[in-house]
Amino acid sequence: xxxxxxxxxxxxxxxxxxxxxAAKIFTAKGFHPAKVEEIATAAGVGKGTVYEYFSSKTEVxxxxxxxxxxxxxxxxxxxxxxxxxxxxQLFTIMSTHAHFLKNNKDLFSLILEPHQPxxxxxxxxxxxxxxxxxxxxxQIIQTGIERGELKPVNTFVAAQILLGTMISFSGExxxxxxxxxxxxxxxxxxxxxxxxxxx
Amino acid sequence: xxxxxxxxxxxxxxxxxxxxxAAKIFTAKGFHPAKVEEIATAAGVGKGTVYEYFSSKTEVxxxxxxxxxxxxxxxxxxxxxxxxxxxxQLFTIMSTHAHFLKNNKDLFSLILEPHQPxxxxxxxxxxxxxxxxxxxxxQIIQTGIERGELKPVNTFVAAQILLGTMISFSGExxxxxxxxxxxxxxxxxxxxxxxxxxx
Amino acid sequence: xxxxxxxxxxxxxxxxxxxxxAAKIFTAKGFHPAKVEEIATAAGVGKGTVYEYFSSKTEVxxxxxxxxxxxxxxxxxxxxxxxxxxxxQLFTIMSTHAHFLKNNKDLFSLILEPHQPxxxxxxxxxxxxxxxxxxxxxQIIQTGIERGELKPVNTFVAAQILLGTMISFSGExxxxxxxxxxxxxxxxxxxxxxxxxxx
Amino acid sequence: xxxxxxxxxxxxxxxxxxxxxAAKIFTAKGFHPAKVEEIATAAGVGKGTVYEYFSSKTEVxxxxxxxxxxxxxxxxxxxxxxxxxxxxQLFTIMSTHAHFLKNNKDLFSLILEPHQPxxxxxxxxxxxxxxxxxxxxxQIIQTGIERGELKPVNTFVAAQILLGTMISFSGExxxxxxxxxxxxxxxxxxxxxxxxxxx
DNA sequence: GATGAATGAGAATTCATTCAT
DNA sequence: GATGAATGAATTCTCATTCAT
Numbered sequence: 009x010x011x012x013x014x015x016x017x018x019x020x021x022x023x024x025x026x027x028x029x030a031a032k033i034f035t036a037k038g039f040h041p042a043k044v045e046e047i048a049t050a051a052g053v054g055k056g057t058v059y060e061y062f063s064s065k066t067e068v069x070x071x072x073x074x075x076x077x078x079x080x081x082x083x084x085x086x087x088x089x090x091x092x093x094x095x096x097q098l099f100t101i102m103s104t105h106a107h108f109l110k111n112n113k114d115l116f117s118l119i120l121e122p123h124q125p126x127x128x129x130x131x132x133x134x135x136x137x138x139x140x141x142x143x144x145x146x147q148i149i150q151t152g153i154e155r156g157e158l159k160p161v162n163t164f165v166a167a168q169i170l171l172g173t174m175i176s177f178s179g180e181x182x183x184x185x186x187x188x189x190x191x192x193x194x195x196x197x198x199x200x201x202x203x204x205x206x207x
Numbered sequence: 208x209x210x211x212x213x214x215x216x217x218x219x220x221x222x223x224x225x226x227x228x229a230a231k232i233f234t235a236k237g238f239h240p241a242k243v244e245e246i247a248t249a250a251g252v253g254k255g256t257v258y259e260y261f262s263s264k265t266e267v268x269x270x271x272x273x274x275x276x277x278x279x280x281x282x283x284x285x286x287x288x289x290x291x292x293x294x295x296q297l298f299t300i301m302s303t304h305a306h307f308l309k310n311n312k313d314l315f316s317l318i319l320e321p322h323q324p325x326x327x328x329x330x331x332x333x334x335x336x337x338x339x340x341x342x343x344x345x346q347i348i349q350t351g352i353e354r355g356e357l358k359p360v361n362t363f364v365a366a367q368i369l370l371g372t373m374i375s376f377s378g379e380x381x382x383x384x385x386x387x388x389x390x391x392x393x394x395x396x397x398x399x400x401x402x403x404x405x406x
Numbered sequence: 407x408x409x410x411x412x413x414x415x416x417x418x419x420x421x422x423x424x425x426x427x428a429a430k431i432f433t434a435k436g437f438h439p440a441k442v443e444e445i446a447t448a449a450g451v452g453k454g455t456v457y458e459y460f461s462s463k464t465e466v467x468x469x470x471x472x473x474x475x476x477x478x479x480x481x482x483x484x485x486x487x488x489x490x491x492x493x494x495q496l497f498t499i500m501s502t503h504a505h506f507l508k509n510n511k512d513l514f515s516l517i518l519e520p521h522q523p524x525x526x527x528x529x530x531x532x533x534x535x536x537x538x539x540x541x542x543x544x545q546i547i548q549t550g551i552e553r554g555e556l557k558p559v560n561t562f563v564a565a566q567i568l569l570g571t572m573i574s575f576s577g578e579x580x581x582x583x584x585x586x587x588x589x590x591x592x593x594x595x596x597x598x599x600x601x602x603x604x605x
Numbered sequence: 606x607x608x609x610x611x612x613x614x615x616x617x618x619x620x621x622x623x624x625x626x627a628a629k630i631f632t633a634k635g636f637h638p639a640k641v642e643e644i645a646t647a648a649g650v651g652k653g654t655v656y657e658y659f660s661s662k663t664e665v666x667x668x669x670x671x672x673x674x675x676x677x678x679x680x681x682x683x684x685x686x687x688x689x690x691x692x693x694q695l696f697t698i699m700s701t702h703a704h705f706l707k708n709n710k711d712l713f714s715l716i717l718e719p720h721q722p723x724x725x726x727x728x729x730x731x732x733x734x735x736x737x738x739x740x741x742x743x744q745i746i747q748t749g750i751e752r753g754e755l756k757p758v759n760t761f762v763a764a765q766i767l768l769g770t771m772i773s774f775s776g777e778x779x780x781x782x783x784x785x786x787x788x789x790x791x792x793x794x795x796x797x798x799x800x801x802x803x804x
Numbered sequence: 805g806a807t808g809a810a811t812g813a814g815a816a817t818t819c820a821t822t823c824a825t
Numbered sequence: 826g827a828t829g830a831a832t833g834a835a836t837t838c839t840c841a842t843t844c845a846t
Contacts, residue, residue, distance in 0.1 A: 441818095441819070441820090442819075442820060442821085443819080443820090453820095453821090454821090454822085454823085457820090457821070457822080462820080462821080463819095463820065463821090
């Protein structure tokens with residue numbers, strides 16, 4: 009099953025065709041170097057058609073991120089079983105994240121990083137989305153503490169560590185090496201995060 | 208002691224004046240939205256003068272990053288005492304990183320993140336620099352393992368966790384809150400990383 | 407009785423609906439700023455339908471002016487009684503003109519002024535129409551002279567004065583003030599034109 | 606002595622070169638059909654240079670009109686002798702107007718007519734300028750009445766007649782016929798306006 | 805060396821017109 | 826006939842770069 013297909017496959021809907029093309033081009037080049045005409049061509053439509061569906065290049069960008077992020081978040085909801093142990097949940101999260109990246113190459117860099125400045129509004133929205141994701145992670149940690157699975161650590165700090173680790177690995181490992189065994193990497197990560205570095 | 212001064216203080220040297228202004232403007236706006244004229248004005252020189260010292264806007268960007276990165280790396284060399292314990296060294300690294308950020312606000316986002324794409328060459332160079340930093344961290348971990356301070360973990364994975372955590376906190380904590388007690392945050396972080404999450 | 411109704415009331419005829427909408431929109435915004443889609447919407451038809459009845463935006467404009475002008479000229483023919491005195495005829499003309507304007511607000515500016523250039527052909531046609539109107543006025547003056555009502559003035563010059571006065575008052579007085587007593591104004595005008603300024 | 610030269614001859618001043626070219630192009634084609642590049646070429650400068658001196662096409666238009674109007678108004682101030690009889694003054698005004706038109710062909714149509722809509726602000730400004738000109742004419746009439754030269758007519762109505770006549774003749778006579786004896790025409794006009802049409 | 809006026813390639817956006825349904 | 830989604834030519838404006846002073 010290919011998520012990219014799931015994500016943007018409805019050929020009937022030109023809006024989605026354009027968003028899919030936008031994701032590809034924006035991801036490869038960033039906001040400013042990406043040209044509207046290029047996106048239009050990649051979407052197989054005329055330049056003017058982009059403006060039938062979106063009022064500006066900025067709106068295309070914003071809508072594309074929004075769509076992607078919804079998809080990303082839903083992706084986790086479907087896979088996450090909160091009755092399992094925290095360690096198992098985190099394994100699922102990292103694994104799902106890696107899987108998502110494999111199928112939506114590079115797209116991730118557009119979501120969780122403090123970005124190339126487009127405009128204040130988009131920036132603020134991205135920061136808020138990031139915060140929401142952090143809160144979700146912190147909540148899982150908190151549950152683990154309450155269940156007695158984890159030490160009573162600062163949940164916000166722990167969430168930051170988790171997210172930072174995921175982002176750091178995103179570019180470096182998951183994307184760089186085509187056929188990396190990410191399950192093993194994730195086990196390494198969780199080993200360190202759960203048992204600690206110290207002897 | 209103000210690092211910004213140290214970093215770009217030679218008023219005689221127009222080249223440095225321009226790099227200092229470039230750091231300020233590029234940091235605030237990103238590569239594309241930053242205008243050469245703006246940088247020139249901020250540097251107190253004429254627009255044409257920028258082209259006396261650099262062949263293009265891209266070169267200004269690249270040189271600025273390079274200069275900044277050298278400074279950043281040297282900053283650590285001066286402060287890092289490899290005879291101390293790994294935990295102490297990591298505390299120094301994180302603390303120095305936070306301190307650097309405080310004094311060179313936002314500059315960091317230009318250094319260690321997979322960037323807004325300028326051009327292939329700059330991109331590749333940044334990836335290499337990032338790798339070098341990771342190697343430095345991995346080396347410290349390795350030393351810790353050899354000395355018996357740390358468990359025999361995968362050093363590359365540990366380095367990624369450390370760097371990811373630093374980056375994640377950079378935007379979120381160090382920069383957002385003006386007068387945050389980062390020493391305490393760093394202790395939280397190291398507590399988790401050394402003792403682990405698990406009970 | 408509402409002339410606007412008379413002018414464009416045949417709801418069955420889409421062509422007239424479009425011309426009516428065109429008159430409204432072109433009048434309010436001028437040729438270039440008026441959008442075909444806007445006219446179509448105002449006419450209650452689809453954009454494509456406009457092109458079923460007219461070959462281009464320019465043709466819509468030309469046809470609209472032509473229709474309007476025919477209506478305008480016929481308007482006078484119906485009201486003008488050439489057996490009356492010239493002064494009475496001119497009063498009727500000015501009064502009818504004012505009345506027409508009240509009911510077809512702003513439309514007039516589209517007719518008698520040297521226009522925003524659409525194309526050579528339309529321009530030339532408008533000049534010819536204007537000339538025809540001048541000739542009509544000159545003819546009335548000529549009749550007055552022959553009847554001994556008027557001094558033997560240059561009829562072309564007199565016609566220009568009359569038309570210029572009407573145009574000048576069109577924008578200034580008739581349209582600007584909603585409920586102006588134009589009968590009184592016209593009497594002032596004719597007083598000056600017939601008795602002269604001089605003591 | 607050539608007024609066009611006086612009007613826009615300072616080759617040193619690129620701003621004026623651009624305004625001169627703008628007057629020529631806008632006059633020939635109207636606001637919308639005139640292209641910025643065309644104006645630039647006519648001014649002998651690059652497209653970008655226009656934007657060094659003006660912030661937008663609209664500003665070029667506005668500035669051009671403003672400059673022209675100042676010149677036009679000053680043109681009269683220099684030629685008008687208020688101690689002379691009103692009839693002589695009006696002869697001077699019409700004659701000067703005709704002369705100005707001869708030397709600044711077509712430019713006039715840009716000044717005193719209710720225009721092709723550019724934007725609200727420019728429109729309002731033009732209306733105000735027109736009003737000012739009308740007030741000046743009314744003032745001359747008023748003086749004539751006070752001096753006993755003229756009948757006690759409504760000065761505003763008389764001013765409208767005068768201005769309407771001038772505008773009407775502008776397009777029709779002064780500009781159309783290259784070598785028309787406008788002095789004779791003006792005498793015809795004043796004859797009618799002063800002695801009246803009636804026997 | 806230093807400057808900033810001049811430039812024109814390039815980009816976002818608009819909108820008259822077409823044409824498949 | 827009627828429609829409006831699709832289109833791309835055309836236009837305004839930006840800005841990195843050049844070069845005469």
